[in-house]
Amino acid sequence: MPLPPLQPSQELLSPEALAAALRQIGAERYHNLHPFHRRLHNGELTLDQVRAWALNRYYYQAMIPIKDATILARMDDPALRRVWRQRIVDHDGEEGQTDGQAGGIDRWLKLTDGLGLIRDEVISTRHILPATRFAVEAYVHFVRDRTLLEAIASSLTEMFSPQIISERVSGMLANYSFISEETLAYFGKRLTQAPRDADFALAYVQRHAVTLETQAAALAALRFKCDVLWSQLDALEHAYVDPGLPPPGAWRPGELLVPGAAR
Amino acid sequence: MPLPPLQPSQELLSPEALAAALRQIGAERYHNLHPFHRRLHNGELTLDQVRAWALNRYYYQAMIPIKDATILARMDDPALRRVWRQRIVDHDGEEGQTDGQAGGIDRWLKLTDGLGLIRDEVISTRHILPATRFAVEAYVHFVRDRTLLEAIASSLTEMFSPQIISERVSGMLANYSFISEETLAYFGKRLTQAPRDADFALAYVQRHAVTLETQAAALAALRFKCDVLWSQLDALEHAYVDPGLPPPGAWRPGELLVPGAAR
Numbered sequence: 001m002p003l004p005p006l007q008p009s010q011e012l013l014s015p016e017a018l019a020a021a022l023r024q025i026g027a028e029r030y031h032n033l034h035p036f037h038r039r040l041h042n043g044e045l046t047l048d049q050v051r052a053w054a055l056n057r058y059y060y061q062a063m064i065p066i067k068d069a070t071i072l073a074r075m076d077d078p079a080l081r082r083v084w085r086q087r088i089v090d091h092d093g094e095e096g097q098t099d100g101q102a103g104g105i106d107r108w109l110k111l112t113d114g115l116g117l118i119r120d121e122v123i124s125t126r127h128i129l130p131a132t133r134f135a136v137e138a139y140v141h142f143v144r145d146r147t148l149l150e151a152i153a154s155s156l157t158e159m160f161s162p163q164i165i166s167e168r169v170s171g172m173l174a175n176y177s178f179i180s181e182e183t184l185a186y187f188g189k190r191l192t193q194a195p196r197d198a199d200f201a202l203a204y205v206q207r208h209a210v211t212l213e214t215q216a217a218a219l220a221a222l223r224f225k226c227d228v229l230w231s232q233l234d235a236l237e238h239a240y241v242d243p244g245l246p247p248p249g250a251w252r253p254g255e256l257l258v259p260g261a262a263r
Numbered sequence: 264m265p266l267p268p269l270q271p272s273q274e275l276l277s278p279e280a281l282a283a284a285l286r287q288i289g290a291e292r293y294h295n296l297h298p299f300h301r302r303l304h305n306g307e308l309t310l311d312q313v314r315a316w317a318l319n320r321y322y323y324q325a326m327i328p329i330k331d332a333t334i335l336a337r338m339d340d341p342a343l344r345r346v347w348r349q350r351i352v353d354h355d356g357e358e359g360q361t362d363g364q365a366g367g368i369d370r371w372l373k374l375t376d377g378l379g380l381i382r383d384e385v386i387s388t389r390h391i392l393p394a395t396r397f398a399v400e401a402y403v404h405f406v407r408d409r410t411l412l413e414a415i416a417s418s419l420t421e422m423f424s425p426q427i428i429s430e431r432v433s434g435m436l437a438n439y440s441f442i443s444e445e446t447l448a449y450f451g452k453r454l455t456q457a458p459r460d461a462d463f464a465l466a467y468v469q470r471h472a473v474t475l476e477t478q479a480a481a482l483a484a485l486r487f488k489c490d491v492l493w494s495q496l497d498a499l500e501h502a503y504v505d506p507g508l509p510p511p512g513a514w515r516p517g518e519l520l521v522p523g524a525a526r
Contacts, residue, residue: 029511130490131497134397141404223512227393230510234394235494238501247493248292249486 013215015206021215022153022202022222026160029226032167036233036241041168043175045241047262048253050176051115052240054108055251056132056232059125061108061186063136065091070144071151083200090193107186114183116261127251131235139228146221149214153205153221157229158198165191178262276478278469284478285416285465285485289423292489295430299496299504304431306438308504310525311516313439314378315503317371318514319395319495322388324371324449326399328354333407334414346463353456370449377446379524390514394498402491409484412477416468416484420492421461428454441525 013021031037039045040053068087075081093103112122121127143151165187172179181188209218239246246252254263276284294300302308303316331350338344356366375385384390406414428450435442444451472481502509509515517526 033511035506035508129494130487131394131398131494134401134491134494135394137404138397138400141400224393227510227512228397231392231394231397231498234498234501234508234510237506238497243298243500243505245298245497247490247497248296249490 012210012212018206018209018215018218019202021219022156022205023159025219025222025226026157029223029230030157030160030164031226031229031233032160032164034230034233034237036237037164037168039241041171041175043171046253047115047176047178049236049240050178051112051117052251052253053236054112054115055117055122055256056128056236058108058112058122059128059132060136060232061091061105062123062125063140064104067140067143070140071148074144074148074151080204087197090189104186104189107189110185111183114180115178116257118256118258121256127256129235129239129250130247132232135228135231135235139225142221142224147214147217149205149208150217150221152201153209153218154225155201156198156205156222157225158194159202161194161198162191165194275473275475281469281472281478281481282465284482285419285468286422288482288485288489289420292486292493293420293423293427294489294492294496295423295427297493297496297500299500300427300431302504304434304438306434309516310378310439310441312499312503313441314375314380315514315516316499317375317378318380318385318519319391319499321371321375321385322391322395323399323495324354324368325386325388326403327367330403330406333403334411337407337411337414343467350460353452367449367452370452373448374446377443378441379520381519381521384519390519392498392502392513393510395495398491398494398498402488405484405487410480412468412471413480413484415464416472416481417488418464419461419468419485420488421457422465424457424461425454428457 036053040050045053065088068084068091072081072084072088075084089103091104093106109119109122113119125133139154142154146154169184169187172184173181205218209215239250240253299316303313308316328351331347331354335344335347335351338347352366354367356369372382372385376382388396402417405417409417432447432450435447436444468481472478502513503516
């Protein structure tokens with residue numbers, strides 16, 4: 001797949017300078033800067049707009065283990081695979097567990113349950129925005145088609161996630177009567193999982209991105225991943241906030257609710 | 264890639280009823296219904312908004328022969344390949360020709376030239392919206408990963424294109440001083456090419472979609488393709504019209520203009 005030509009920097013970066021350059025990408029492009037995120041945690045969204053977010057983001061959550069299995073399948077080194085497989089365990093959990101051993105996908109469904117959305121309809125993913133599907137699948141295709149270094153570098157948005165999760169949890173708990181600690185259980189777990197994953201991935205990238213070309217590729221991979229996240233919020237905002245025009249066939253406010261769900 | 268489950272209709276459709284069902288999808292989902300298209304041909308867009316459209320859509324144009332080569336590579340039948348390869352010729356043209364033998368991509372570049380955009384920057388595709396990239400690549404991945412029938416059915420938006428092209432050409436010529444017959448040369452050619460291509464593809468789909476499952480798959484493929492087109496206009500509208508918020512790194516009005524380009 002043609003991608004825009006990389007623009008390697010003129011000088012080789014030290015591991016520390018590479019980490020700083022990666023963090024700079026987050027400071028400029030991570031989706032905590034998106035107006036939809038700000039409105040979400042400030043309590044400015046309606047219940048239906050929060051539902052649209054949770055419904056669409058379910059697809060992202062559901063594809064994360066598929067993304068990670070795709071990366072796992074490309075790793076030659078058992079030691080590397082042993083570390084990476086934990087991500088799949090974290091998202092898929094253990095059979096029949098509903099408490100602390102439940103996986104991230106199940107915890108996300110607690111959120112959509114709490115918002116009154118019909119669980120089977122959420123899981124079907126039939127009602128998400130096409131732009132959500134295209135962005136999430138672009139991520140899976142990226143980790144399949146690009147180098148392993150780029151695949152791993154694209155996970156580095158987790159370097160930035162503790163901050164957004166803290167903002168989101170405290171803001172949503174404070175501002176929405178329909179949100180509880182239980183429905184936000186997904187994010188609590190991620191506060192410890194994401195930094196562990198990000199530390200490992202960053203060390204891998206620092207160890208393997210040691211030429212102008214590979215450093216440029218790692219930086220571009222993280223930019224790409226920020227685009228994947230940002231464009232999902234763009235699509236939500238366009239469809240459900242401003243101008244509020246869902247594409248044909250996508251979920252419309254009021255649809256797919258369990259009997260008695262709050263309006 | 265998991266896709267939403269198909270919902271086969273209860274009864275097998277005749278070839279005529281299948282064609283009618285495909286046309287109905289166009290009537291409900293084709294991007295001529297999108298507000299951005301209406302504004303484009305009504306003369307309601309600024310020069311920069313038209314530039315954003317042409318710059319982004321260049322990527323779609325540039326990937327069409329790659330999409331068609333992907334389909335060609337999956338065809339066992341030389342007779343089928345002989346027909347399909349014409350699409351690639353139409354878009355790629357002949358070396359060094361700039362008149363009637365030029366390809367569709369070159370004709371699209373006449374449009375971006377006419378709008379004052381720096382040609383090499385357009386061709387680099389570095390400045391397009393991530394959502395454009397994701398949607399266009401979803402189309403290429405679709406024709407690679409799904410059945411040949413679905414790949415061919417996804418091209419059937421060409422059944423609907425003569426109408427949108429007529430609206431676009433007459434509307435844009437009438438409403439924008441910066442648009443001329445020459446800059447719109449791309450669309451003139453498509454008025455004859457698209458119906459020829461659509462007739463062939465429709466006949467193929469009618470001949471091969473003869474079970475409940477394959478008919479449902481063909482209809483879903485056309486819905487998917489409508490989503491690909493619609494989400495591109497959604498992204499343009501969100502970034503450049505309302506609220507006018509291009510994602511980080513995407514083209515901003517005023518950028519990438521040749522010296523002396525109209526403002």
